[in-house]
Amino acid sequence: MAHILLLETSTTVCSVALSADGEVVFERVSFENQSHAALSGVYVEEALAHARAAGRAPEAVAVGRGPGSYTGLRIGASMAKGLCTGWGVPLIAVPTLAIMAAGAVRRLRDGDCLYCAMLDARRMEVYATVYDCAGTPVRDVTAEIVTPQTCAGFLSRRRVCFFGSGAAKCRGVIDSPNAVFLDGVYPAAVDMAPLAEKAFRAQAFEDVAYFEPSYLKEFMATTPKSRL
Numbered sequence: 001m002a003h004i005l006l007l008e009t010s011t012t013v014c015s016v017a018l019s020a021d022g023e024v025v026f027e028r029v030s031f032e033n034q035s036h037a038a039l040s041g042v043y044v045e046e047a048l049a050h051a052r053a054a055g056r057a058p059e060a061v062a063v064g065r066g067p068g069s070y071t072g073l074r075i076g077a078s079m080a081k082g083l084c085t086g087w088g089v090p091l092i093a094v095p096t097l098a099i100m101a102a103g104a105v106r107r108l109r110d111g112d113c114l115y116c117a118m119l120d121a122r123r124m125e126v127y128a129t130v131y132d133c134a135g136t137p138v139r140d141v142t143a144e145i146v147t148p149q150t151c152a153g154f155l156s157r158r159r160v161c162f163f164g165s166g167a168a169k170c171r172g173v174i175d176s177p178n179a180v181f182l183d184g185v186y187p188a189a190v191d192m193a194p195l196a197e198k199a200f201r202a203q204a205f206e207d208v209a210y211f212e213p214s215y216l217k218e219f220m221a222t223t224p225k226s227r228l
Contacts, residue, residue: 002200005047005058005083006189009036009076010068010096010213011119011165016043017189018050018058022197024190026050036075044079060084060205062092062196064099064187066214067127067141068119073213081208090205094195095214096187097141097164101131103191104163104182113159113180114138116151118166126166130154135195141214146173155179 006017012033018026028043051057063080066073084091097117104115111133119127124146130139144150146169154160155176162170163185171181199205 002059002197003051003056004092004193004196004200005044005051005061006063006192006196007040007044007061007076007080008064008096008099008187008189008192009040009072010064010066011072011187012069013186013188014039014043014072015187015189016040016047017193018047019193019197020054020056022194024193025054027190029188036072040075040079044083058083058087058089060090060092060196060200061087062094062192062199064096064192064213065093066096067121067143068096068187068213070215073215077211077213081211084208090200090203091208091211092196092199092204093206093211093213094192094199095141097127097129098131098135098137098195099187099191100164100185102135102195103188104161104185105131105133105135106191107185108161108180108182110159110161110180113161114154116154116160116162116167117185118162118164118170120165120169124169126169128166130160146170148173148175150174151179152176 014036015029100117115131129141155178161180163182
């Protein structure tokens with residue numbers, strides 16, 4: 001069992017939590033987009049103050065691996081790597097879609113359902129993967145365009161729960177009676193706790209110096225349009 005600092009900044013949500021032996025003992029979250037750089041450090045300081053009051057320092061740092069926002073992922077990865085280097089503790093990376101799936105399973109509690117985590121990737125495209133109720137991936141993460149055939153093979157056999165910022169694109173496209181939509185699911189640091197604890201026990205650590213988030217797509221810098 002471990003004391004783990006949990007960081008999730010891969011989307012418009014910025015969240016920080018602290019787990020002790022698999023139980024969340026501290027949480028801070030902000031839904032203010034583009035506030036990650038300012039708030040993540042503040043939340044981490046508050047988490048550390050909580051840890052010091054309990055007389056137990058973090059033994060690892062866990063961060064959302066992605067996919068997600070390029071800027072958000074860079075902020076989370078940079079902070080996590082800096083903390084790990086400064087404290088001399090291991091780094092754990094948890095897939096963002098797996099974090100979302102853990103949250104959806106916790107809320108829906110349907111053991112017969114498959115869980116399709118989706119993040120918006122602009123236009124009709126999403127980052128998506130499918131998990132079973134135990135959190136085991138049954139399909140690789142892909143960047144795909146939502147069509148009436150999305151998850152058709154799974155939907156023909158059983159219920160599939162769609163959730164995340166990309167799931168709204170499916171509502172008017174997928175009309176299978178086996179399609180279930182769950183609102184309000186986002187990558188949350190609190191849902192990282194059991195996944196990070198499992199990785200800590202297995203010593204599934206990242207190389208702090210060389211770790212890079214999973215963007216899926218190449219980052220494309222654009223030139224701002226002229227205001228003239």
